[in-house]
Amino acid sequence: MLAYKLQSVLVYAFVWGSIYLLISLGFSLICGVLRIFHLGYGVTFVLAAYGTWALMHELQLGLWPAIGLMFVVQIAFALLVFYKGIFQRYLEQEEILLTLSMLVFLAVTHLANYSYPVTAGVSIPTTIIDGTFKIGKVRLSYQMLFAALTGIGVTLVFVWMFLKTRVGLIIRAMSQDIQASRLMGADVSRMYFLAMALSVIPPTICVLMIAPFWSVDPLMGAPLLTTAMLVSILGGLGNLKGSIVASYLIGFIHAFISFFYVSRFMGFAALVITLLVMIFKRGGLYPGETIW
Amino acid sequence: MNRKKSGVVVSVVLFFVLACSTGAMAQTSAPIKIGFMGNLSAAFSLSAKGAAQMAVDEMNSAGGIAGRPLELIVEDTKGEIPKAVELYKKLVMTDKVSAVVIGEKVEMAVAGMEIGAELFREFPHIMFSTIGSGDVIWHHVRDNYEKYKFGFQTYYSVSTNYLNIWGPLNAQVFKELAGAKKVALVYEDMEWTKPLRKGLKDVSPPLKEVYAQNGLKVVYETTLSTDQKMFTSVFEEIAAMEADVIDATVGYIDEGALIKQWEQSSARDLPLYIWGGLAGMPPAWKVTEGKCLGVLVGSSMIRVPITEKTIPFMDNLMGKYKVGPIFGSHTTYDTLYGFKKAAENAGGVGNIEALIKSLENVEEVAVLGTIGWDAKLHYNLPYPKYVTPIVQWQKEGDQGAMKVIFPAEYANAKYMPPAELRK
Numbered sequence: 142m143l144a145y146k147l148q149s150v151l152v153y154a155f156v157w158g159s160i161y162l163l164i165s166l167g168f169s170l171i172c173g174v175l176r177i178f179h180l181g182y183g184v185t186f187v188l189a190a191y192g193t194w195a196l197m198h199e200l201q202l203g204l205w206p207a208i209g210l211m212f213v214v215q216i217a218f219a220l221l222v223f224y225k226g227i228f229q230r231y232l233e234q235e236e237i238l239l240t241l242s243m244l245v246f247l248a249v250t251h252l253a254n255y256s257y258p259v260t261a262g263v264s265i266p267t268t269i270i271d272g273t274f275k276i277g278k279v280r281l282s283y284q285m286l287f288a289a290l291t292g293i294g295v296t297l298v299f300v301w302m303f304l305k306t307r308v309g310l311i312i313r314a315m316s317q318d319i320q321a322s323r324l325m326g327a328d329v330s331r332m333y334f335l336a337m338a339l340s341v342i343p344p345t346i347c348v349l350m351i352a353p354f355w356s357v358d359p360l361m362g363a364p365l366l367t368t369a370m371l372v373s374i375l376g377g378l379g380n381l382k383g384s385i386v387a388s389y390l391i392g393f394i395h396a397f398i399s400f401f402y403v404s405r406f407m408g409f410a411a412l413v414i415t416l417l418v419m420i421f422k423r424g425g426l427y428p429g430e431t432i433w
Numbered sequence: 434m435n436r437k438k439s440g441v442v443v444s445v446v447l448f449f450v451l452a453c454s455t456g457a458m459a460q461t462s463a464p465i466k467i468g469f470m471g472n473l474s475a476a477f478s479l480s481a482k483g484a485a486q487m488a489v490d491e492m493n494s495a496g497g498i499a500g501r502p503l504e505l506i507v508e509d510t511k512g513e514i515p516k517a518v519e520l521y522k523k524l525v526m527t528d529k530v531s532a533v534v535i536g537e538k539v540e541m542a543v544a545g546m547e548i549g550a551e552l553f554r555e556f557p558h559i560m561f562s563t564i565g566s567g568d569v570i571w572h573h574v575r576d577n578y579e580k581y582k583f584g585f586q587t588y589y590s591v592s593t594n595y596l597n598i599w600g601p602l603n604a605q606v607f608k609e610l611a612g613a614k615k616v617a618l619v620y621e622d623m624e625w626t627k628p629l630r631k632g633l634k635d636v637s638p639p640l641k642e643v644y645a646q647n648g649l650k651v652v653y654e655t656t657l658s659t660d661q662k663m664f665t666s667v668f669e670e671i672a673a674m675e676a677d678v679i680d681a682t683v684g685y686i687d688e689g690a691l692i693k694q695w696e697q698s699s700a701r702d703l704p705l706y707i708w709g710g711l712a713g714m715p716p717a718w719k720v721t722e723g724k725c726l727g728v729l730v731g732s733s734m735i736r737v738p739i740t741e742k743t744i745p746f747m748d749n750l751m752g753k754y755k756v757g758p759i760f761g762s763h764t765t766y767d768t769l770y771g772f773k774k775a776a777e778n779a780g781g782v783g784n785i786e787a788l789i790k791s792l793e794n795v796e797e798v799a800v801l802g803t804i805g806w807d808a809k810l811h812y813n814l815p816y817p818k819y820v821t822p823i824v825q826w827q828k829e830g831d832q833g834a835m836k837v838i839f840p841a842e843y844a845n846a847k848y849m850p851p852a853e854l855r856k
Contacts, residue, residue, distance in 0.1 A: 142673070149669060157663065259711065260476055260757060262719025273697055280669060282697030353722065354697055355662060356689035364662060399666035405622060405658040 145278045150396045152279045158392025159289035160351060162296055164365055165372035165384055166343035170299075173316045173379030173432035174336040177232075181223055181242030182369060183362030184249045185341050188215055189348035190357045191253045194263045204266060208349065215341040224337045246362060254359035265352040288350035295343050296385060303381070303433050312336060316379065316432035344369075375415045376426050383427030390414075390426075464504035465497070465782055467769070468524035470545070471536040472512035476757075477564055481536030481765040482507055483756035487749055488769035498776045506530060510541060517541045521548050525556045531782040532559040532772055536765050539565025546573055546584045553583050557785035559792065560584045561768045564761035566684075567625045568592050571812040578809075582789055585806050587764040587771075587813040592628035594815040596637035602816070603680065603706070604647035606729075606823055606839050610848040611704045613677035616644055617653035619667065621683040629682055630656070640682070652676050659686050664694045672699035679703055684710035689720045696724035702852040704729055706823075714759060718826065718833035725826045726833060727851025732824045733763050737837045737845055739801055739820050746800045764813075767799035771806070827854060 171179045192214050196207035222245060231238040257263050270283040303309035311332055315322045323329055344365070348357075355361075372391060376383025391411045398407040418426065469485045471478030489505045497503055506528050510517040517535075521544070524530045533549070535542045542562035549560045560583055562570050570586040607613040618641060620626040632639040641651045653674045655667060671679055679700060681691070688711040695705050706729040711717055713732030717725050734757075738744050746766060747758050756762070771792070776782050779791035793808040802820040806813050813819055822843055824835040836846030 145673060149666070153666065258476055259720070260714065260716050260759070262716035264719055264722050266722060268722070271697075273699070273701070280672075280699040282665075282694075284697065285665070354690065354693045356687045356693075357720070358687075358689065364660060395663065396666070399663070400670070403655055404663065404666050405656050405661060407663070408658065408660065 146400045148277045149279045149400045150393070152276055152281060153396035153399070154389065154393035156281065156285050156289040156392070157395055158389035159292035160285075160347070161292075161368055161372055161391055162385060162388035163288070163292035163343050163347040163350070165369040165388060166296060166299060166381075167340035168344075168366075168369035169373050169376070169379060169381055169384040170336055170340045170432070171379075172373055173381065174312055175228060175333055176319075176379065177228060178239065178370075178378070179223075179242060179340075180239050180366075181227075181246040182340075182344070183366035184218070184223075184246045185215060185344040185362075186348050186365045187246075187249055187253050187359065187362040188218060189345040190265060190352065190361065191257060191263065191359070193265050193349070194257065194357075212342075212345060215345050216338045219337045219341045220334060224334065228333075228337075246366075250359055250362055257359070259358055263357050265349065265357060267349045268353040282354060284350070284353045288347075288354075291346060291350050295346060296381075299339075299343075300381065300433070308332070308335065313432055371411060371415055374425060375418055377424055377428055379432055380425070380427040381433050383425055386426055462501060464502045465776070466504045466506060466528055466530040467772075468521075468528060468530040468533040469505055469507045469536060469765075470510050470517060470520055470524070470533065470541070471507075471564075472538075472541075473507075473509040475512065475537065477759055477761045478537045480750075480756045480759045480762040481534075481563060483750055483754035484746075484758070484762035484766040485534055485536070485769060487746075487754050488766045492769070492773055498773050499781050501781070510537065512537065512541075514540060514544045518544050518548050521545045522552065525549065525552050525558050529556065530558060531776075532561060534561045534563055534765060534768065536564050536761055539567050539569055541565070542584075542586075543569050543573075546570065546581060549583060550580050558583060559772070559785075559788065561772070562586045562588065563765040563768050564588060568628070571807075571810045574811040575809070582811075583785070585768075585792060585811045585813075587768045587804070587806075588761075591812045591815070592625070592633055593636055594812075595629060596633060596640065596643055598815050600637075600640055600643035601647050602839075604644050604649050607649060607678045607680070607704075607706070608647075610838060611678050611850070613704075614648075614650060615652045615675065615677045616649045617671040617674065617676035617679045617703075618644075618651055618655075619671075619679060619681040619683065620654075620656045621686045622656045622658050623685060625684075626656075626682050640680075644680075657683065657686055657691075662687060662690050664691050665698055668695050668698035668700040671703065676700075676703060679705045681705060681707045684708055686710075688712050688717075692717070692721045692725045692728060695728075696721075696726075702850065704848075704851060706730070709760070712826075713824070713835070715757070715835070723833055726828065727849070727854045728826045729838070729848075730824055730826075730835070731821045732835055733760065733801055733821050734758055735822060735824055735835050735837055737822065737843050739822070739843055740798050742798060742800045763800045767797075767801065767804040767819075768813075770799060771795055771797050771804040773797075825849070 168182045171177055192211040193207050196202045196210050227241045268284055269287050273280050273282045311327045315332055372384055372387045376387030394411045394414055395407040398410045469482055471482055489503045493502050508520040524533050535545050542565040545560055566588055570584055573581040620630055629640040644651055653671050653676055709731050712728055713730040750758050774797040775791040775795040779787040782788055792806055796803050796805040803818040822837040823839040825838050826833050827836045837843050838848045
């Protein structure tokens with residue numbers, strides 16, 4: 142039994158950690174580049190699910206065209222509503238920025254609930270392979286494995302972009318010192334624009350990947366936003382390295398508590414550990430002064 | 434002159450007699466007012482409101498109550514307790530309703546019951562709670578009958594009944610239909626499951642012991658948090674403990690995720706029985722993309738004629754009132770018919786003591802069996818009087834359908850193991 146539990150902890154720490162990474166990547170990016178604690182980030186999850194559903198059912202689009210169009214809607218929403226509408230105007234007035242972002246999130250949530258309440262039966266048919274398989278003694282669903290692998294894949298692409306491309310270099314420079322970057326000729330507005338557009342990609346992919354084993358409901362944004370915030374805070378706000386480590390650490394805590402104690406306690410345990418880390422290592426596991 | 438004088442006196446007397454009799458006639462033909470309060474942004478309250486309106490319309494078409502028409506006054510609490518208290522006062526003091534129906538969560542009914550108790554002497558009325566679950570309402574009546582005797586509860590979830598009636602019945606279903614000997618118990622961390630987890634003093638031991646007394650061994654027991662999204666570890670452990678059936682006493686947790694993760698776990702071939710909530714509603718099939726196939730659930734949303742009222746109720750509610758029959762609509766509709774019969778038996782709604790006694794003794798044909806209330810405790814008469822069938826999600830063509838598998842007299846399908854249904 143002990144061997145089974147240990148194996149389960151290892152497997153699920155990896156799987157859940159990778160999924161948490163996918164959930165939190167966009168949030169970390171905005172924290173790192175724009176230096177904003179984006180309380181409206183939960184919108185992305187709701188839009189991803191309900192946007193796809195609405196396009197499939199209102200415009201009678203197939204799954205793939207609906208997903209493609211929904212990405213366009215997501216990016217347009219992030220740029221026009223959040224970036225142009227709120228961030229650009231209130232970048233220096235943080236309390237207004239945070240309040241408005243939160244209000245947009247709540248408004249979209251309520252609109253989703255009004256348009257498609259739970260009784261509408263919203264779902265997204267994105268199962269890649271149905272069924273389960275065994276790793277040693279541990280059974281795992283294919284979809285969870287795919288979601289985890291997607292999380293790793295998307296993270297690798299982001300890391301590669303930051304480390305190996307010119308755009309990544311500029312973004313890293315901006316995350317370290319915005320004024321110096323400006324003086325060096327970085328087009329800050331353009332990079333902000335790009336960061337906002339990029340930030341919606343991981344959470345959108347995340348919703349599509351987890352929908353077959355996660356609940357799709359109008360209130361789904363709040364718990365996912367909480368997870369993203371927890372990962373980012375523990376890892377160090379805006380530090381991708383920190384987010385990666387924090388995701389797997391929270392995945393491990395959740396898996397360990399679930400298999401060795403009781404699953405109901407896993408959220409609380411992760412919060413306590415985060416709190417302890419913050420007490421002894423202010424700013425989280427990695428300093429938030431740079432995105433990488 | 435004397436003749437003239439006496440003529441005037443006779444005229445005045447006649448005038449007063451006529452005036453009084455017209456007043457009395459107006460009194461007896463005036464509508465009986467019924468107040469309905471609910472959170473009109475929530476699907477369950479909207480459904481209950483539709484059911485209340487339907488009952489009132491039907492009763493008016495059939496001549497009302499003892500010849501008096503009914504008038505339904507609807508108020509929106511917006512889910513806020515202070516608003517609910519204010520509206521309760523308005524309904525009782527200004528509109529002078531004979532009964533207030535509270536069609537939303539139990540906290541509202543408790544607030545209504547408290548303010549109702551203060552107003553009751555001056556403004557006699559009846560209060561019905563038709564969605565609120567748990568034991569708070571009837572505990573008020575049990576602990577202080579004189580103060581709270583105007584309060585009645587019509588809902589399925591009363592712990593005493595869960596432990597004394599549904600516990601043994603579930604055990605019977607698990608053993609006879611699913612051939613189970615070992616059960617895994619999963620509770621949600623809410624007030625209503627506490628008596629099931631801990632037992633009720635002088636009433637019943639916990640559910641675990643109820644099952645043991647009925648020949649089932651509980652091999653796993655856990656509690657889930659209402660904000661929990663990951664259930665995989667729970668199902669993996671249940672499978673490792675070699676349970677034969679999973680009994681999930683849940684109704685408010687994220688059942689969509691629970692069902693999806695059950696279907697993608699080592700426990701997917703074990704029958705999953707869910708006490709209520711989303712799993713027992715028609716959208717569950719779409720929400721889970723058919724992963725609820727094989728799930729057992731207590732549900733009143735089935736098209737099986739438990740009485741002659743069942744099917745017309747469902748058809749009319751959807752057809753004429755444009756709301757689906759979800760939880761709370763049946764109970765609201767049945768409550769008003771129980772009220773009607775009790776009022777008729779009591780000779781109207783004028784004598785509140787007679788009306789309360791009549792409600793305590795009434796029995797009326799209902800959508801889900803027979804509506805009536807316990808004479809001392811004021812919760813509605815439980816199974817077998819009022820029936821919540823156990824259904825199983827099975828396939829009907831490409832779609833899923835809830836098929837009644839218990840009680841046998843209403844069954845329209847046989848239980849099938851989940852693995853067999855997936856073939």
